[in-house]
Amino acid sequence: MSDIAATISAQDGSPLRRNLNLFMSSRLSTLSAVFVLLFVLMAIFAPWIAPHDPNETDLFRRLQPPAWIEGGEFAFLFGCDGLGRDILSRIIYGARISIFIGFTVIVVATGIGIIAGLASGYLRGWVDITISRLVDILLGFPYLIFAIALIAMIGPGLQNIILALVYKEWVVPCRVVRGETLAAREVEYVEAARALGGSSRHIMLREILPNILSPVIVVSTIRMAHVIILEASLSFLGLGVQPPTASWGSMVSDGRAFMLEAWWVSTFPGLAILLLVLAINVASQGLRDAFDPKFHD
Amino acid sequence: MTASQPILSIKGLQTRFVTRYGLVTAVDGVSLDVMPGECVGIVGESGSGKSVTFASVMGLVKSPGSIDGGSITFEGRELVGMSDRDYRTMRGKEIAMTMQDALTALNPALTIGYQIMEVLIAHDSDLTGNRSARKKEARKRAIDMMELVGIPSPATRLDEYPHQFSGGMRQRMMIAIALACRPKLLIADEPTTALDVTIQAQVLELIAEIRQKLGMSVVLITHDLGVVAEYCDRVAVMYAGQIIETGPTKSVIGQSAHPYTQGLLRSIPNLAHLDKKIRPIEGQVPELIDLPPGCRFIGRCEKRHEGCTDPIHMRDIDELHRVRCIWTGDFSND
Amino acid sequence: MNFGKLIERLAQLIPVLLGVTVIVFFMMALTPGDPVQIMIGDQPISAEQEAELRHDMGLDLPPVERFVKFLGNAVTGNFGLSFFHRRPVIDVIVERLPATIELSLVSLLLALLTSIPLGVLAAVKKNTIFDRLATVGSLFGVSLPGFWFGILLLMLFAVHLHILPVSGRIGYAYEVDAVTHLLLIDSLIAGRLDTFGNALSHLILPALTLGLPMAAILMRVTRTSMLEVLSQDYITFAEAKGINRTGILIRHALKNALIPTVTVAALETGSLLGGNMIVETVFGWPGLGRLVVESIFVRNYPLVQAAVLFYAVTYVFLNFFADILYTVLNPRVKL
Numbered sequence: 001m002s003d004i005a006a007t008i009s010a011q012d013g014s015p016l017r018r019n020l021n022l023f024m025s026s027r028l029s030t031l032s033a034v035f036v037l038l039f040v041l042m043a044i045f046a047p048w049i050a051p052h053d054p055n056e057t058d059l060f061r062r063l064q065p066p067a068w069i070e071g072g073e074f075a076f077l078f079g080c081d082g083l084g085r086d087i088l089s090r091i092i093y094g095a096r097i098s099i100f101i102g103f104t105v106i107v108v109a110t111g112i113g114i115i116a117g118l119a120s121g122y123l124r125g126w127v128d129i130t131i132s133r134l135v136d137i138l139l140g141f142p143y144l145i146f147a148i149a150l151i152a153m154i155g156p157g158l159q160n161i162i163l164a165l166v167y168k169e170w171v172v173p174c175r176v177v178r179g180e181t182l183a184a185r186e187v188e189y190v191e192a193a194r195a196l197g198g199s200s201r202h203i204m205l206r207e208i209l210p211n212i213l214s215p216v217i218v219v220s221t222i223r224m225a226h227v228i229i230l231e232a233s234l235s236f237l238g239l240g241v242q243p244p245t246a247s248w249g250s251m252v253s254d255g256r257a258f259m260l261e262a263w264w265v266s267t268f269p270g271l272a273i274l275l276l277v278l279a280i281n282v283a284s285q286g287l288r289d290a291f292d293p294k295f296h297d
Numbered sequence: 298m299t300a301s302q303p304i305l306s307i308k309g310l311q312t313r314f315v316t317r318y319g320l321v322t323a324v325d326g327v328s329l330d331v332m333p334g335e336c337v338g339i340v341g342e343s344g345s346g347k348s349v350t351f352a353s354v355m356g357l358v359k360s361p362g363s364i365d366g367g368s369i370t371f372e373g374r375e376l377v378g379m380s381d382r383d384y385r386t387m388r389g390k391e392i393a394m395t396m397q398d399a400l401t402a403l404n405p406a407l408t409i410g411y412q413i414m415e416v417l418i419a420h421d422s423d424l425t426g427n428r429s430a431r432k433k434e435a436r437k438r439a440i441d442m443m444e445l446v447g448i449p450s451p452a453t454r455l456d457e458y459p460h461q462f463s464g465g466m467r468q469r470m471m472i473a474i475a476l477a478c479r480p481k482l483l484i485a486d487e488p489t490t491a492l493d494v495t496i497q498a499q500v501l502e503l504i505a506e507i508r509q510k511l512g513m514s515v516v517l518i519t520h521d522l523g524v525v526a527e528y529c530d531r532v533a534v535m536y537a538g539q540i541i542e543t544g545p546t547k548s549v550i551g552q553s554a555h556p557y558t559q560g561l562l563r564s565i566p567n568l569a570h571l572d573k574k575i576r577p578i579e580g581q582v583p584e585l586i587d588l589p590p591g592c593r594f595i596g597r598c599e600k601r602h603e604g605c606t607d608p609i610h611m612r613d614i615d616e617l618h619r620v621r622c623i624w625t626g627d628f629s630n631d
Numbered sequence: 632m633n634f635g636k637l638i639e640r641l642a643q644l645i646p647v648l649l650g651v652t653v654i655v656f657f658m659m660a661l662t663p664g665d666p667v668q669i670m671i672g673d674q675p676i677s678a679e680q681e682a683e684l685r686h687d688m689g690l691d692l693p694p695v696e697r698f699v700k701f702l703g704n705a706v707t708g709n710f711g712l713s714f715f716h717r718r719p720v721i722d723v724i725v726e727r728l729p730a731t732i733e734l735s736l737v738s739l740l741l742a743l744l745t746s747i748p749l750g751v752l753a754a755v756k757k758n759t760i761f762d763r764l765a766t767v768g769s770l771f772g773v774s775l776p777g778f779w780f781g782i783l784l785l786m787l788f789a790v791h792l793h794i795l796p797v798s799g800r801i802g803y804a805y806e807v808d809a810v811t812h813l814l815l816i817d818s819l820i821a822g823r824l825d826t827f828g829n830a831l832s833h834l835i836l837p838a839l840t841l842g843l844p845m846a847a848i849l850m851r852v853t854r855t856s857m858l859e860v861l862s863q864d865y866i867t868f869a870e871a872k873g874i875n876r877t878g879i880l881i882r883h884a885l886k887n888a889l890i891p892t893v894t895v896a897a898l899e900t901g902s903l904l905g906g907n908m909i910v911e912t913v914f915g916w917p918g919l920g921r922l923v924v925e926s927i928f929v930r931n932y933p934l935v936q937a938a939v940l941f942y943a944v945t946y947v948f949l950n951f952f953a954d955i956l957y958t959v960l961n962p963r964v965k966l
Contacts, residue, residue, distance in 0.1 A: 270779030
């Protein structure tokens with residue numbers, strides 16, 4: 001959304017109004033970042049925030065509607081699912097899965113990607129050829145299909161999902177880092193460090209890495225939104241964390257059985273995914289604009 | 298020259314841009330006449346407003362910029378505020394323009410032939426017959442134009458893309474496109490900046506030659522006084538959005554009255570001041586936001602004194618030579 | 632681009648395809664436990680059948696030989712027997728393929744037909760309300776989880792409003808001679824407009840779900856590249872030539888602006904393959920995606936393996952196609 005701001009700056013209207021717009025849109029990304037943070041806090045403090053035990057079933061409350069619909073109660077704000085579990089509490093706990101997986105996958109993949117990308121771009125030679133070939137091959141798989149196939153083979157579960165996603169995700173930061181490293185390699189400060197006899201490790205980690213970190217961080221935040229959707233998709237297909245653990249994707253999937261009589265079972269967890277992913281996307285765009293004007297769309 | 302009416306007459310033109318930092322007055326009260334068949338040079342550094350002045354003439358100033366004052370008449374017709382539709386029928390037909398770099402001005406996805414024929418077909422009053430006959434006629438004339446600007450084997454090269462031509466050839470192609478409808482006025486915006494020195498002369502010769510042949514007027518926008526000395530009848534020197542000196546080329550170059558023009562002359566190696574050292578003008582063009590009321594060159598001028606902070610108006614040196622400077626001393630002793 | 636270069640580029644695909652095959656092969660090897668036992672589950676089966684299955688899957692051979700056999704079989708389209716369907720895997724896949732192709736093509740068409748005009752309009756009307764709405768809309772489009780959006784559409788249009796069917800590809804009452812196996816086309820060939828309408832009504836929601844994120848991406852790409860193109864000198868020069876607005880927009884701008892759009896569209900068609908699994912599952916679409924998901928749960932591994940390989944190879948070729956397309960569209964780029 002802040003690319004609107006970027007284009008506004010070159011457009012008509014009084015200067016005051018444009019600056020106001022700029023401010024508003026950067027405030028929008030700040031707002032989104034705060035929103036993401038709220039989600040994270042919600043996930044961390046789930047046991048204290050959730051009004052009910054997310055796994056406590058109560059058949060008397062089966063498919064109880066949200067509070068504002070007749071038959072609903074305020075204590076069960078978003079209603080209850082097919083087993084009478086509180087949907088709001090399950091959404092709060094579900095945030096743990098989405099955010100934990102999203103965060104872990106991105107951190108691990110970015111770590112691997114940075115090392116592989118630096119090695120590939122700086123050392124060149126057979127290291128570059130090997131890594132680049134591997135990257136090419138992994139790019140040959142559609143993402144979701146690769147993850148689905150892997151999980152089909154190694155079985156579902158938290159650890160396996162993270163593994164299945166990391167196997168392909170590291171390729172993204174790796175390509176970014178490799179490209180940036182290739183460019184940085186030719187820059188004066190790196191040449192100077194080399195001329196002074198700095199070791200490859202020193203140059204890669206101390207000279208190049210700090211200078212290419214911002215594009216990597218920008219890409220990583222955008223990818224996190226992507227990974228969260230992928231995890232939800234896997235959970236939706238039944239290949240995510242296994243029941244009764246609450247995850248947003250499986251909650252949406254559960255709701256399919258009650259489309260006719262209880263729309264809320266699917267709707268609210270899906271809304272949670274949309275909001276979190278949207279907030280991350282908007283915030284990452286703000287980050288991109290702040291870090292580097294050349295990233296403008 | 299005074300006997301006939303000017304073909305283009307700019308009076309008190311003011312063109313401004315809204316930017317993040319404030320209102321920029323890129324062209325501030327520029328007045329200039331171009332006579333039929335005349336070649337006028339417009340000289341200035343980048344940011345002097347010389348290109349924006351003629352973008353205003355072409356009606357190509359786009360938001361966030363706008364013409365906020367003055368008038369531009371072409372053969373007596375007012376151009377400021379003219380409808381898009383009327384402007385379109387004139388652009389490319391009566392007033393044509395070439396741009397600085399043909400590489401970026403020619404569309405990479407369209408053949409050269411298409412790009413010439415397009416302008417012929419757009420202003421098709423001379424083409425007759427049905428669609429295919431007109432197209433055929435346009436193709437024939439496109440080939441003639443390419444021949445005129447000196448493209449070898451034009452019939453075969455017509456179907457090639459711009460990237461298949463050399464830099465000099467591309468510049469020639471752009472001139473061919475601009476001149477395809479035999480305009481009465483050609484605005485050549487820095488026609489040689491993007492070219493090698495050897496090709497620069499060829500392109501300028503080509504423009505001069507065609508000017509003779511078609512009897513058109515030419516406005517040559519450049520930052521090179523050397524080019525002006527060689528090709529232009531008259532010259533206007535621009536600085537920070539204003540014309541600061543104007544007159545017959547000989548007079549402006551021979552007896553330049555403005556310290557800035559002097560500076561420009563000193564910064565080129567040949568011409569009248571061979572004995573003097575090449576000296577670039579120190580400093581930079583001022584920001585065009587919130588300019589002080591006085592002389593805009595004041596920060597870089599060697600001759601400044603207290604009177605320079607008051608508004609400076611153009612004054613006559615002789616019948617044709619005018620300058621925006623209060624200094625009346627003899628600069629040649631400097 | 633000349634033919635020799637094309638062959639050279641095709642040859643460069645070989646190591647990638649080989650690598651993809653190795654990975655698919657090893658995915659199978661990752662399966663914990665005896666794949667044959669897992670596949671059999673609690674189905675009654677004789678010892679000979681079990682041995683036959685083991686042989687069929689090549690599990691009685693050493694790993695390297697197994698791979699060579701797998702590769703040879705893959706090239707000839709022999710992926711063994713789908714134990715679940717009691718038919719060759721390849722037959723089952725080929726049978727399910729047209730439904731997936733039809734859905735993908737309609738989604739692609741939908742995405743292109745909406746995103747290009749909207750993207751161009753957003754660029755031309757930069758910073759108007761329309762542009763902002765389009766930008767916000769595309770942000771929602773890329774942030775929407777497809778499976779949820781699909782369910783929302785289903786709840787609204789099928790379950791509550793009863794305007795569109797809940798699932799499947801065509802109503803039971805309709806039948807049409809299979810020529811292309813694409814129902815929209817076959818029904819038109821047969822001149823059966825009622826069948827066409829029914830097939831279309833089944834297609835709308837899945838195609839919308841599958842096409843929306845793609846449309847969102849393509850709209851952004853089109854808007855961005857159109858803005859970029861409109862700021863180019865050659866657009867100003869065309870204006871200086873007195874060319875009218877439509878001519879500039881269509882001949883001068885669009886031709887250049889669509890190069891990235893078309894390239895990204897070809898790339899994104901590959902990601903439709905993944906989206907298919909989700910959308911086909913949501914809408915009970917009888918295509919390859921749903922088949923794979925179902926096969927995972929019945930542990931029909933040979934089929935999963937073959938399908939994944941098929942997807943990957945298709946994906947590699949789509950990327951290749953996107954690459955070539957970019958070169959062909961862009962006269963400046965020399966291969």
